[in-house]
Amino acid sequence: MKVENGRPTLLTKLLNKEFLKFVISGGVNTLATYLVYLLLLLIFNYSLSYTVSYISGIFLSYYLNTVFVFKEKMSIKKIVKFPLVYLIQYLINLLMLYILVEHLHLSTRIVPLIVVIVTIPVTFVLSKLIIKSK
Template identity: 35%
Template sequence: MKKTSREFIRFVIIGGINTFNYYAVYLLLHTLWRWPYLPSHVTAFFISFVLSFFLNSYFTFKVKPTLAKFLKFPLSQAVNFTASSLVMYVLIERFHISSIVTPILAVFVALPATFIVTSKILKKESVSA
């Protein structure tokens, strides 16, 4: 199996862990604490973002996490965040789909592009030592 294929499989596994983490935090904030869906989404996304950086560094791409990579990592999540936020908004506001299920649907929209950008950022060697 090609290295990229193995990395993608690990990326999907880590994505599953991150999705579970995100969704647990989202539900806690949105359903138990009665926060509106958008602040719940943003907060849960940030928490899972930090976890994602370390899990993808160590497990998916097997690279050492650095401050430089961590500072660039938000670029990889910009596509993910923008797409998932837009999908959530459209599904909730336009199609009146439950705000409880829309985060899960939104995850699948951004997966391929997020993998490509994350791979490029985490596998690129830092210029400064």
């Protein structure tokens, strides 16, 4: 998938090894945090279970992205900055949810799926910026 002048297209750049590893690690992270949530539900209420599983998901995501996706060394400085990715992602998602539901009148059942798919590249770029920063 190259354009005529030999430069890679945006799609080619997105479908590189790092991005594919990012998508795989995201799937693993989602499954793991969901299982943690289900296990915690046996002991705690849903809100505490969700909170603990969400926070553990941030740390698992940092680990997977650092070691598996970007092959970098872990550091305290980067792990402290990494939750910013999730904050930014959350704010973008919230804005997109509002626009898609309130202005475009799309179904509230479908919109979260659209939002997640659209923000995967944003999350990838932000994660890469933080993890690969020197």
